[in-house]
Amino acid sequence: MNLNNIRKIITRGRILEQEPMAKHTTFRAGGSARYFITPATRRELAGLVRYLYNNGIDYFVMGNGSNLLVSDAGYDGVVIDLGKNDGTEFTMLGIDDGTDAQTDCAEGEIIFDAGAGCLMSAIGNYAKQFCASGFECLSGIPGCLGGALAMNAGAYGSEMKDIVRSVLVVTPQGELETLSKDALSFRYRGSSIMDNGYIAARTELSLKKGEPEAIAAKMEECAQKRREKQPLEFPSAGSTFKRPEGMFAGQLIEEAGLKGLTVGGAQVSEKHAGFVINRDHASAADIYELIRQVQERVYAHSGVELVPEVRMLGRF
Numbered sequence: 334m335n336l337n338n339i340r341k342i343i344t345r346g347r348i349l350e351q352e353p354m355a356k357h358t359t360f361r362a363g364g365s366a367r368y369f370i371t372p373a374t375r376r377e378l379a380g381l382v383r384y385l386y387n388n389g390i391d392y393f394v395m396g397n398g399s400n401l402l403v404s405d406a407g408y409d410g411v412v413i414d415l416g417k418n419d420g421t422e423f424t425m426l427g428i429d430d431g432t433d434a435q436t437d438c439a440e441g442e443i444i445f446d447a448g449a450g451c452l453m454s455a456i457g458n459y460a461k462q463f464c465a466s467g468f469e470c471l472s473g474i475p476g477c478l479g480g481a482l483a484m485n486a487g488a489y490g491s492e493m494k495d496i497v498r499s500v501l502v503v504t505p506q507g508e509l510e511t512l513s514k515d516a517l518s519f520r521y522r523g524s525s526i527m528d529n530g531y532i533a534a535r536t537e538l539s540l541k542k543g544e545p546e547a548i549a550a551k552m553e554e555c556a557q558k559r560r561e562k563q564p565l566e567f568p569s570a571g572s573t574f575k576r577p578e579g580m581f582a583g584q585l586i587e588e589a590g591l592k593g594l595t596v597g598g599a600q601v602s603e604k605h606a607g608f609v610i611n612r613d614h615a616s617a618a619d620i621y622e623l624i625r626q627v628q629e630r631v632y633a634h635s636g637v638e639l640v641p642e643v644r645m646l647g648r649f
Contacts, residue, residue: 345373358398361568364407383507396477404647449479466543469551479533494519502531567610583607589634596623
């Protein structure tokens with residue numbers, strides 16, 4: 334890769350070499366990325382993707398690193414970081430205030446424009462300021478909006494598909510394209526964004542007018558559930574496995590007697606078996622091997638094949 338050409342594209346953003354990915358993932362494990370690039374604008378992002386595509390250079394797009402395990406050998410490609418650019422902007426576009434003012438809002442609707450780099454928690458707090466309801470439970474998901482859109486993230490009965498109007502994406506060829514909600518093909522933990530290798534850049538969200546006390550109470554209720562049931566005190570990537578149809582991964586893991594199972598510094602959480610945690614300076618190899626053992630032993634016990642939600646980057 335010619336860094337001089339990259340610097341002509343990334344004029345305001347940041348380019349790092351051999352960047353330790355343990356600093357950027359919630360697992361706090363893994364090796365270094367050969368290049369770690371943070372575009373400052375959508376134009377820089379699209380230009381970078383176009384350059385990488387045209388030159389056959391491998392790249393991976395990340396937000397908060399909350400669903401990612403990077404191998405100890407690192408990644409010999411480009412990690413594109415969406416976490417610190419104009420993708421973190423969040424604004425209200427319109428609101429139905431009951432007047433005759435011309436808006437694009439349905440009755441009781443509040444529309445927001447959000448960058449893919451926005452933290453889910455920040456969106457929840459911002460929406461609460463406008464008495465906008467519909468994001469309360471999603472606000473506790475530990476990641477950025479872009480990743481949540483790609484995998485149709487959900488929590489406690491809410492999913493991204495419930496509140497999205499449209500998404501501006503960068504195609505693998507570096508072109509900007511706006512996709513309607515129907516074109517996003519949302520499903521359980523998937524979408525056309527993921528299927529086609531698109532990068533979510535911005536989205537319009539449709540929330541509803543609500544009562545401030547009820548919104549705050551719902552957010553606290555969801556947060557309390559997380560504190561009580563999830564091992565938030567340890568590094569992890571959230572729920573490690575997708576939910577098998579009609580079942581719960583954590584229950585299957587617990588029934589197989591795997592709560593507390595340890596490989597090196599990695600452990601199946603004793604608080605919630607659906608979480609693999611970095612309990613004591615685990616390597617990425619420890620975490621990967623523990624995930625593999627859980628899959629193998631659950632399948633032997635129940636015949637159910639668990640599929641990781643965690644994305645693996647590099648050689649394992």
